[in-house]
Amino acid sequence: MTEQQQVEAELHERAVALFRRSLHIRTFDSGSCAVCESEIRLLSSPYYDLHRLGFFFTPAPRHADLLLVSGVAVRAADHALRKTFDAMPEPRIVVAVGACALGSVFTEDELVHGSVDAVLPVDVYVPGCPPSPLALLHGLLVAVGRLEEKVQAFRFDLRERNPA
Amino acid sequence: MITAAATALLLAASLWLAAAAAGGLAERALGLRFATVLSTLGGASALVGGLLVAVHGAAAARTLGSGDLVGAVTLRVDPLAAVFVALLGLIALAIGLYAPRYHTPGGGTAWYTTVYNLGLLASLGVLVAGNATFFLVAWESMTVCSYLVVLRNHRRRGVARAAFLFLALGETGFALIVAAFAILAAHTGTLDLGLIAHRSSVVPAGWRDTVFVLALLGFGFKAGLVPFHIWLPEAHPAAPADGSAFLSGLVIALGVYGIALFGFQLLPQGPAWWGLLTLGLGALSAVVGVLYALMANDLKRFLAYSSIENIGIIVTALGAALVFGAYHHRELEAFLLIAGLYQLVNHGVYKTLLFLETGVVEHTTGTREMNALGGLVHRLPATAVISLIGTLGIAALPPLNGFVSEWLIFQGLFQGFRISNHLTGIVIVVAGASLALTGGLAITAFARGFGIPFLGMPRSRRAAEASERGQPIVGPGLLAAACVALGIGAPIVLTVLDRVARATTGTDIKARLLVPNLTVIPAHTGFSGFSPTYLAAYLACIAIVPVLIYLAGRPRARTRTVPVWDGGILAFTPRMQYTATTYANPTRVTFDAFYRPEFHVERASDDPAGRSGPVHYRFRVMPIFDRFLYAPVIRAVRWLADLIRPIQSGDVNLYLLYIFVVVIVVYLIYPF
Amino acid sequence: MIWFLRGLRRGVVTTRYPAHADPWAEALPTPPSFDPQKLTFELAERLAAACPAGALRRDGPDLVLDLAGCTGCGRCCEVGGEAVAASGSFELATHDRGSLLKRIPIGADRD
Numbered sequence: 001m002t003e004q005q006q007v008e009a010e011l012h013e014r015a016v017a018l019f020r021r022s023l024h025i026r027t028f029d030s031g032s033c034a035v036c037e038s039e040i041r042l043l044s045s046p047y048y049d050l051h052r053l054g055f056f057f058t059p060a061p062r063h064a065d066l067l068l069v070s071g072v073a074v075r076a077a078d079h080a081l082r083k084t085f086d087a088m089p090e091p092r093i094v095v096a097v098g099a100c101a102l103g104s105v106f107t108e109d110e111l112v113h114g115s116v117d118a119v120l121p122v123d124v125y126v127p128g129c130p131p132s133p134l135a136l137l138h139g140l141l142v143a144v145g146r147l148e149e150k151v152q153a154f155r156f157d158l159r160e161r162n163p164a
Numbered sequence: 165m166i167t168a169a170a171t172a173l174l175l176a177a178s179l180w181l182a183a184a185a186a187g188g189l190a191e192r193a194l195g196l197r198f199a200t201v202l203s204t205l206g207g208a209s210a211l212v213g214g215l216l217v218a219v220h221g222a223a224a225a226r227t228l229g230s231g232d233l234v235g236a237v238t239l240r241v242d243p244l245a246a247v248f249v250a251l252l253g254l255i256a257l258a259i260g261l262y263a264p265r266y267h268t269p270g271g272g273t274a275w276y277t278t279v280y281n282l283g284l285l286a287s288l289g290v291l292v293a294g295n296a297t298f299f300l301v302a303w304e305s306m307t308v309c310s311y312l313v314v315l316r317n318h319r320r321r322g323v324a325r326a327a328f329l330f331l332a333l334g335e336t337g338f339a340l341i342v343a344a345f346a347i348l349a350a351h352t353g354t355l356d357l358g359l360i361a362h363r364s365s366v367v368p369a370g371w372r373d374t375v376f377v378l379a380l381l382g383f384g385f386k387a388g389l390v391p392f393h394i395w396l397p398e399a400h401p402a403a404p405a406d407g408s409a410f411l412s413g414l415v416i417a418l419g420v421y422g423i424a425l426f427g428f429q430l431l432p433q434g435p436a437w438w439g440l441l442t443l444g445l446g447a448l449s450a451v452v453g454v455l456y457a458l459m460a461n462d463l464k465r466f467l468a469y470s471s472i473e474n475i476g477i478i479v480t481a482l483g484a485a486l487v488f489g490a491y492h493h494r495e496l497e498a499f500l501l502i503a504g505l506y507q508l509v510n511h512g513v514y515k516t517l518l519f520l521e522t523g524v525v526e527h528t529t530g531t532r533e534m535n536a537l538g539g540l541v542h543r544l545p546a547t548a549v550i551s552l553i554g555t556l557g558i559a560a561l562p563p564l565n566g567f568v569s570e571w572l573i574f575q576g577l578f579q580g581f582r583i584s585n586h587l588t589g590i591v592i593v594v595a596g597a598s599l600a601l602t603g604g605l606a607i608t609a610f611a612r613g614f615g616i617p618f619l620g621m622p623r624s625r626r627a628a629e630a631s632e633r634g635q636p637i638v639g640p641g642l643l644a645a646a647c648v649a650l651g652i653g654a655p656i657v658l659t660v661l662d663r664v665a666r667a668t669t670g671t672d673i674k675a676r677l678l679v680p681n682l683t684v685i686p687a688h689t690g691f692s693g694f695s696p697t698y699l700a701a702y703l704a705c706i707a708i709v710p711v712l713i714y715l716a717g718r719p720r721a722r723t724r725t726v727p728v729w730d731g732g733i734l735a736f737t738p739r740m741q742y743t744a745t746t747y748a749n750p751t752r753v754t755f756d757a758f759y760r761p762e763f764h765v766e767r768a769s770d771d772p773a774g775r776s777g778p779v780h781y782r783f784r785v786m787p788i789f790d791r792f793l794y795a796p797v798i799r800a801v802r803w804l805a806d807l808i809r810p811i812q813s814g815d816v817n818l819y820l821l822y823i824f825v826v827v828i829v830v831y832l833i834y835p836f
Numbered sequence: 837m838i839w840f841l842r843g844l845r846r847g848v849v850t851t852r853y854p855a856h857a858d859p860w861a862e863a864l865p866t867p868p869s870f871d872p873q874k875l876t877f878e879l880a881e882r883l884a885a886a887c888p889a890g891a892l893r894r895d896g897p898d899l900v901l902d903l904a905g906c907t908g909c910g911r912c913c914e915v916g917g918e919a920v921a922a923s924g925s926f927e928l929a930t931h932d933r934g935s936l937l938k939r940i941p942i943g944a945d946r947d
Contacts, residue, residue, distance in 0.1 A: 021850045054850040062729055080732030087729045102933065104891065104905030117933070126929045127936055129889070129907035132864050139929030141853060149935075151928045156869045156901055157940040162925045 015091035019065050019144045021054040026064035026088070030081055030119075031112065032071030036098040036130045040068065048133045055140060061087040066143060069120065072100045073113040085120055093143050096122045097136065099129040165220045169241060172213030173292060176253065179206030180285040187278030193269045199277045203284070204260030210288065211253030217246035221663035225294045225358055238294030238356055243667040244429065245291040247505050248414075248421050251512040252291065254646065255413045256284050259406045262520050262639030266406060266527070276316045276404070283309030283410065290418055296345040296355040303341065303418075307334045307386075310415050313407040314399050326402035330395045337385025337392070341422065344378040347371055348430065361429050372431055376438050379426035380445070387419025388472050389479060390449040391789045397460070400468035401532065405523020408464055412471045413516035417508055420478055427486050428501065428668050436490035440591050442483030447598040449476030454605040455755055458612070458748045459785045463522045463532040466613055467515065470558065473602060474511040478504050480595055481573045484580075487592065489669065491583045496576060498665040498673045499687040503572035505661050510557065510565040510650060517554040517643035520636070521547050525617060528630040534744035536624040537617035543630040546637050548618045553644040555614040557651070559607045563700035565650035568684075570603065571694060575686035605751065612747045621738040654696040655682050745783075760786040862924065865908030867891075867901065869923035870916070872943035875899060879919060880942050886915040898939040903928055 027040055043050040044057065058064050061084045073081070085094070096116040099105050102125050103115025113119055126139035141147040154162045183202035189195025225240040267273045286309055289302030311334070314327040349355050351371060352363040367375070385392040396416075400408045427438065453473030460466040481504030489497035524547050525540065526532050541548040553564070560566040577599065580592030622628035650657055655678055666672040676687045683695040730736060752759055766780040843849065880894040891905035892912060913920045930936060 052851045053853055060729065079734060083727075083729075083732045086726045090724075099889070099905050099907065102904035102936070104889070104902055122933075124929055124931055125904065125933055125936065127904040127906070128926070128928070129905075131928075132926055134858060134861060134864070135926045135928065137853065138927040142929045142931075146853070149930050150925070151903065151930050152932075152935045154923075154925050154928075154938075156867065156923055156938045157872050158869060162869075162923060 012091060013145070016093060016143075017145055018091075019093070020146055023055045023066055023140070023144055024058040024064050025055060025066045025068050025140070026058055026061050026084065027068045027070070028081060028084055030069055030071035030077045030101070030116065031074035032098060032100055036070035036100075039130045039133055039136060040070070040097070042133045043136060048137065050137075053137070053141070061085075062089065064088050065091070066093040066095060066140070067120075068095050068097055068140075069116045069122075070097045070101050071116075072106045073116050073119050074111060075113065076111075078113075078119065081119060093123045094120050095124045095126060095139060095143050097126045097128075097131060097139070099127065101125075102127055165216055166222075166224045166241065169213045169216035169220065169246075170224075170226075172209050172216065173241070173249065173288070176206045176210035176213060177285055177288055179203070179209060180256075180281045180288070184278045184281035184285065187276075187281060188274050190267075190274040190277045191269055191271060193264075196267060196269045196273060196277065197264050199281070200260045200263045203263070203277075203281055204257055206281075206284065207253045207256030207258075207260055209253065211250050211257060214246045214248070214250030214253055215660070217241045218243050218250060218660050218664050221667050223358070223667065225356075227294070227356075236295065237298050238358075239292050239298075240294030240357060241292060242429075243664040244424060244505075245421065247509065247661070247664055248417060249288065249291050251417060251509055252284070252287055252414055254643075255410065255512060255516050258516060258520070258639045258643045259409055260639070261642065262523075262636040263406055265634060265636040266404070266520075266523055272316065276313070276407075279309050279312040280407065280410065283313055287414055287418060291421065294357055296349055296357065296360075299357070300338075300342060300345060304338060306415065306418065307331070307338065310334075310411060313410065314403040316404050316407060317402070320402075322398075323402040326395075326398035330399040333385050333392060333395045337382045337419075340378045340382030340385070344375045344382060344426070347375050347378070357425075357430065361432070364431055367431075372434070373438075376426060376431055376434060377441070380423060380438075380442060383419045383422030383426075384445065385419070386415065387423065387475050387479065388416050388449070389419075389445050389475065390452045390472065391793050393449065393453070393472050394787075394789055394794060396472055397456070397465050397468045400471075400519075401462055401464040405464075405519055405526065408467075408522075409516040409519035412467065412519055413512040416471060416475055417512055420475065420482070420504075420508055423479065424482055424501075424504075424668075427482065432489075432669075434486060434490060436487050436585070436588055439483045439486030439488075439490055440588065442486060443480050443591065443595050444483070446476045446478070446480030446483050447595040449473070450480060450602040451476070451598050454602050454609055455751075455758060456785070457609045458605060458751045459759065461534050461744050463525065463534060463613070463617065464519070466534075466609070467518055467522060470606070470609065470613075471511070471515055473606060474507070474515065474558070477570070477573060477599060477602065478507045478511065480599060481507060481576065484573075484577055484592060484595070487583070487588060488576075491585070491588070493582055494669065494671040495673045495676055495687040496579055496582070498662075498669050498671040499677065500573070500576040501665045501669060502658065502661040502673075502677070503569060503576050505664065506657060507566075507569035507573060509657075510569050510647075513643050513646050513650065514554045514557040514566065517640050517647065518551065518558065520640045520643070521551045521554065524632075524635045524640075525630075528632065528635060529624075529626045531624070531626065534613075534616045537622070537627045538620045538624075538738060538741065539618075539622040540627060540630060541618045543622075543627070544618075544632045544635070546632060546641075547635065550637070550640045550644045551614060551618065553647050554640075555610045557647040559610040560603060561607075563651050563696055563703055565647050565654075568651055568654045568696045570599075572684070572686065574599065575692060579686065579688065579691065608748075608751060612744060616742070616744045616747060620741045621736065623738045623741070623743070652697050652700040654684065658684060758788075760788075762786065861926070864926050865910065866922050866924050866926050867903055867906040867908060867928075868910075868912050868916075868920045870899065870901075870940045871919050872941050874919035875940070875942045877942060879916065883912045883916055883920070886911045894942070895939075897942060899942055901938045901940060903936040903938060904933070 029037055042048055067085060067088060096102055101116040106112050106114050108114040116122055124139055124143040126135060128135050138147060142149055179202050183199050186199040186202060190199050221243055223242040225238055227236055227238045283306060286302050286306035290299060290306055293299035293302055311327055311331045314330055317323050348360055351367040352360050354360060388396045400411060403411060450473050453469050453476055457466050457469035460469055481500050485497045485500035528544060529537060557564040557566040560570040577592055577596040580589050583589050658678055662674045662677055673687055679685055682697045683693045685693045761783045764782040768777045880899045884892045884894055889905045889907050891902045893900050
């Protein structure tokens with residue numbers, strides 16, 4: 001990375017650190033089967049309770065810090081997705097949620113882009129079909145830097161379980 | 165000073181006469197300009213003359229021809245009339261500056277110019293009339309000239325009917341006015357207005373009451389008091405814009421002049437119920453006017469109803485003045501007279517301005533329909549700014565003129581508690597509450613009247629393509645400056661009006677009206693006070709503070725400009741906006757019992773899912789007065805006429821019989 | 837009142853996460869874990885064919901698992917028998933898309 005890119009990355013990290021205990025999330029469904037949305041909805045339930053972490057859902061992108069995108073990024077949603085992203089003030093984070101958004105389900109054709117990072121700059125990828133609320137919580141906390149990424153260290157070639 | 169004033173007025177009259185004569189030249193552009201310049205100079209002259217007389221504060225009269233002869237003409241300059249003369253001058257001045265760019269030179273414009281200037285002359289005649297015959301002749305000339313002004317575009321649909329309605333109701337009022345003058349002249353034995361005023365105590369009480377009621381109703385027809393107002397919303401849209409401005413700014417004011425003439429000068433010291441009747445009619449006009457104004461989608465019709473509302477407010481103030489006078493509260497009588505005259509002058513200024521700007525809008529977009537306009541602030545910026553000043557004035561928002569005069573009227577009404585009679589006190593309180601309701605509805609009405617045409621997105625192609633090139637700006641701009649000046653310069657205006665009130669009612673309340681520090685108090689210290697000048701200065705100063713904060717704290721970080729968040733839709737369309745009808749809908753629902761609208765809904769099929777295509781929705785407010793007051797009267801007159809018709813059979817033999825019978829009867833009666 | 841005093845004493849209102857391990861997390865469907873010693877090329881091909889999401893494919897000497905595409909359905913566990921079991925790992929979020937591709941060496945054929 002050049003020095004400017006390094007400085008920008010550090011600036012972004014420090015800005016993102018402001019969201020650690022107070023984050024407003026705006027969800028966007030860019031063409032999913034709505035099961036990811038069900039899991040996201042469960043985050044507000046008393047069992048998973050998003051609010052105890054200081055995270056809130058907001059409908060207004062002007063108030064949002066994080067854009068939670070699910071679905072394959074259908075071309076019909078381009079205009080709305082771009083407008084939503086543009087309306088968010090910086091610093092902002094984009095999290096792609098689910099197998100569709102990560103590009104593993106549909107390839108690019110005349111109806112879909114195939115993955116969200118073809119349209120937006122994605123910061124965190126949360127895999128799963130659908131990702132459980134616990135996986136989502138982990139993903140959000142990784143996005144704001146409260147938890148570390150684990151998957152890089154995971155090995156899927158051992159009979160023993162990976163550390164939790 | 166009086167000679168100077170008289171000279172100025174004479175000059176004005178001659179200039180208008182010359183302009184009328186030169187009207188024939190208006191077939192050419194140069195001729196039109198020449199005639200309008202004469203008219204403008206006449207206006208300036210009248211303005212100066214009126215102001216001189218008002219400042220001088222005393223009346224003077226001169227008779228041409230010998231004393232009590234019917235043909236003699238007495239001219240009188242009087243401070244009360246002088247206020248109206250000054251208003252006439254200002255309006256003529258503004259319209260004169262506006263007319264060359266509004267009218268296209270041609271035959272129609274030629275005779276219109278002639279008729280309009282004769283109308284100005286006749287109005288001046290009404291205001292300087294010193295005896296009853298001259299007054300009536302001038303009044304009738306003014307009515308006829310105004311009728312011809314309304315008929316300018318007589319080939320358009322509805323114009324002839326509107327003009328006829330104006331004339332018919334005007335003549336009905338005139339009949340009542342003639343009756344009033346006739347009774348007065350018969351009892352006082354003179355036609356001279358000054359002498360009538362002196363001898364008015366000779367008239368028996370019952371006749372005095374009759375005369376006052378006749379005058380109130382007769383002049384009420386011209387002023388547009390409810391229920392005599394139905395000609396206003398028809399005639400104003402039919403007339404050309406400067407004709408409407410003349411009608412609304414001045415001709416209606418002459419109706420108020422008549423009421424003031426009879427109430428304060430010819431029949432002074434009347435009983436309280438005169439004032440209460442006037443007050444009641446005024447309050448009713450104010451409320452009815454603004455309620456109908458909210459339902460009007462045509463800009464000119466809307467302004468016409470707003471005129472009815474303002475006249476209601478003015479007449480309420482005058483009525484309250486009469487009431488206070490009857491209970492010997494001289495200061496409050498003078499105070500409310502001042503407040504009423506102030507409101508009248510303000511109305512003349514901003515209503516004329518608004519009508520002139522409506523003319524510009526109509527010429528540039530081709531329509532007066534609010535639902536077809538929109539976004540004109542981008543296309544017609546100067547017009548929008550001037551209209552905004554006029555709208556803020558008429559909505560009575562500080563620090564402009566409308567606020568000052570309405571504040572004065574309210575302060576006067578609030579002091580109704582000083583009257584010992586409880587019933588009178590209650591009526592005054594109800595009138596005050598009606599004016600408060602009117603004020604609130606007027607703000608809604610004018611937010612709609614300015615917001616829908618000027619703000620938002622254009623609702624039709626012509627509104628999107630309007631251009632301000634070649635449109636008149638100086639005339640309306642002058643009136644906008646006058647609005648601001650009349651508001652900020654309230655102390656000066658009140659000084660002048662105080663002199664007028666002193667001449668009219670004999671009470672000088674300058675000390676109880678204007679106190680040091682340019683503060684206005686409502687005739688009694690310790691009640692309330694307010695300084696329009698300082699308020700304007702204060703508002704200007706505090707408006708600087710946010711500007712300074714912004715300049716000082718301008719963000720140094722990089723800013724990114726993005727469109728307004730709209731939910732991610734593809735684009736705003738003009739159909740997504742409020743229309744004039746929907747903006748006024750909450751009011752329509754609240755006052756449903758008053759409006760009693762008739763709805764008409766048409767759809768291509770009954771498919772509930774909306775797939776049947778557009779739905780056409782029309783609703784029409786019930787015209788209460790037309791249906792329940794005028795229609796029965798007209799039916800009764802027709803019935804009576806049918807009854808009498810057999811007399812006019814067309815048979816010559818029957819007519820010869822009539823002659824024979826009458827001759828016999830005369831021979832029988834003659835010896836006695 | 838107690839709640840208020842507790843809140844005042846605690847200061848920060850948000851909780852640490854995770855406060856304790858979730859007892860139901862063991863029941864979640866998770867991506868598979870392989871025993872390289874028990875994998876053969878032929879088994880790898882059968883596993884790739886069995887995966888309905890196409891998250892498994894044989895690439896040369898390795899079995900590539902795309903964690904992004906895995907739905908945790910468990911069909912590879914049924915087909916693979918002793919070679920495959922659920923990994924129990926579901927906290928798979930990452931900044932880097934590439935780290936979601938895991939290579940498992942197919943070891944039974946390697947000497």
